Amino acid sequence: MENIVLPPKKNMLYRLGKHPLLIPYNRLFILVSLINLHIIYKSIFEWNWFDSDGIEINTIAQVVLINFTVGILVRQQYIINLLFSIATSIPTSWPLFVRRIAGKVYHFGGIHSSSTSMGTLWYFIFVGSLYYHYKHNLPGVNLTIIIVTSIILILLCIIIIMALPNIRSKYHNHFEITHRLGGWTVLILFWVQMVLFLNIENKSVSIFTSVNFWILFTVTISVIIPWLHLKKVNIDINRPSNHVALTSFDYGVTPFAGSSTALSTNPLLEWHSFANVPSPGKNGFRLTISRAGDWTGKFISEKPQKIWVKGIPTAGVGNIDKLFKKVIWVATGSGIGPCLPHLLLNETPSVLVWSTRDPNKTYGSKLVNEIKSVQPNAVIWDTDTKGKPDLVKIAYKAFCDHNAEAIICISNQKLTEKVVHSMEAIGIPAYGAIWDS
Numbered sequence: 216m217e218n219i220v221l222p223p224k225k226n227m228l229y230r231l232g233k234h235p236l237l238i239p240y241n242r243l244f245i246l247v248s249l250i251n252l253h254i255i256y257k258s259i260f261e262w263n264w265f266d267s268d269g270i271e272i273n274t275i276a277q278v279v280l281i282n283f284t285v286g287i288l289v290r291q292q293y294i295i296n297l298l299f300s301i302a303t304s305i306p307t308s309w310p311l312f313v314r315r316i317a318g319k320v321y322h323f324g325g326i327h328s329s330s331t332s333m334g335t336l337w338y339f340i341f342v343g344s345l346y347y348h349y350k351h352n353l354p355g356v357n358l359t360i361i362i363v364t365s366i367i368l369i370l371l372c373i374i375i376i377m378a379l380p381n382i383r384s385k386y387h388n389h390f391e392i393t394h395r396l397g398g399w400t401v402l403i404l405f406w407v408q409m410v411l412f413l414n415i416e417n418k419s420v421s422i423f424t425s426v427n428f429w430i431l432f433t434v435t436i437s438v439i440i441p442w443l444h445l446k447k448v449n450i451d452i453n454r455p456s457n458h459v460a461l462t463s464f465d466y467g468v469t470p471f472a473g474s475s476t477a478l479s480t481n482p483l484l485e486w487h488s489f490a491n492v493p494s495p496g497k498n499g500f501r502l503t504i505s506r507a508g509d510w511t512g513k514f515i516s517e518k519p520q521k522i523w524v525k526g527i528p529t530a531g532v533g534n535i536d537k538l539f540k541k542v543i544w545v546a547t548g549s550g551i552g553p554c555l556p557h558l559l560l561n562e563t564p565s566v567l568v569w570s571t572r573d574p575n576k577t578y579g580s581k582l583v584n585e586i587k588s589v590q591p592n593a594v595i596w597d598t599d600t601k602g603k604p605d606l607v608k609i610a611y612k613a614f615c616d617h618n619a620e621a622i623i624c625i626s627n628q629k630l631t632e633k634v635v636h637s638m639e640a641i642g643i644p645a646y647g648a649i650w651d652s
Contacts, residue, residue, distance in 0.1 A: 243325030
């Protein structure tokens with residue numbers, strides 16, 4: 216590795232655009248935020264905030280719902296699959312600069328986080344307007360509405376706080392619970408709030424004539440759809456070591472390569488997604504689950520015979536390999552799981568760089584030999600005997616040696632960000648997961 220020399224970084228302006236703080240996820244967050252802030256700025260001068268007829272309150276309510284609707288729909292499984300389908304439909308004959316931009320499709324989470332954050336900001340304004348109307352005895356507001364909207368605002372603030380990156384990573388289980396249970400409660404209270412407003416405005420008006428009803432109806436259906444696929448299925452677990460469980464499923468339709476399945480032992484509290492590994496020419500699929508926390512540790516130790524699954528197979532970052540003529544897969548440890556389906560199918564020519572503890576001992580010789588059979592040029596680095604490698608240099612060497620077009624890294628957050636940023640800084644298209652849950 217000492218002999219591997221990286222080329223000089225691109226100019227300062229280019230590197231600025233590739234800075235981790237300006238990844239497409241954050242750019243989308245900033246764009247949506249600026250649009251909302253512009254509307255707020257214009258509304259200060261153009262809206263009558265203290266309209267006694269409550270016209271502006273209704274407008275604010277619609278802006279709130281539109282923001283939350285965009286934020287929720289962009290994380291809906293069918294929408295995610297559609298976004299990936301559109302992005303990866305670009306043929307490899309197109310210019311690389313177009314394809315490398317399309318490969319950033321998985322950054323859509325920036326729209327989710329920004330829209331819901333801005334929706335919460337607008338809800339602050341909405342509740343403030345209600346308090347003003349209530350204090351000055353203006354029509355359209357009563358004490359019940361004040362109480363319900365205040366509870367919603369408190370819950371939204373808790374959800375936003377628990378979703379902050381540092382808090383989310385430190386208290387992930389609490390984040391999951393507040394996001395799920397808090398989100399459901401807010402959705403129910405939004406329905407209560409709408410009915411309360413309709414009753415005050417005009418009891419003779421049908422709820423079905425309200426625009427807010429149809430917006431809220433769309434959001435509710437979006438939230439319910441994954442739960443219509445809830446089922447408890449049989450699972451076969453092979454544990455080659457105390458560190459990893461190789462699980463097998465054989466139910467329903469075999470998922471497509473590059474998708475993930477959500478698993479749970481307690482459907483109401485927590486869900487964990489893992490990459491599906493379908494075997495070419497065989498029914499069913501596998502998951503590679505490593506010991507990386509309380510839930511996975513308990514799963515590996517107890518080896519349950521049944522597990523809950525929900526929703527549909529959902530596309531992940533690995534799907535973007537379709538955009539390139541050849542890619543380098545960089546994985547550490549159980550990061551091999553999301554790479555496996557692409558390596559086995561070999562629809563996109565690729566070379567694997569895999570750094571892991573004794574691969575045969577940890578994952579079993581059968582799996583390692585299966586990888587080697589489809590990846591004769593793979594670089595499999597045993598950290599037990601060689602220590603930790605410089606994956607940036609190894610990935611760059613593999614990229615050059617095999618004339619690849621892009622690098623896809625599946626590892627922990629710190630290493631993924633290091634590999635992706637280092638490659639992008641020297642002009643190589645690089646991709647890795649976004650830790651936004």
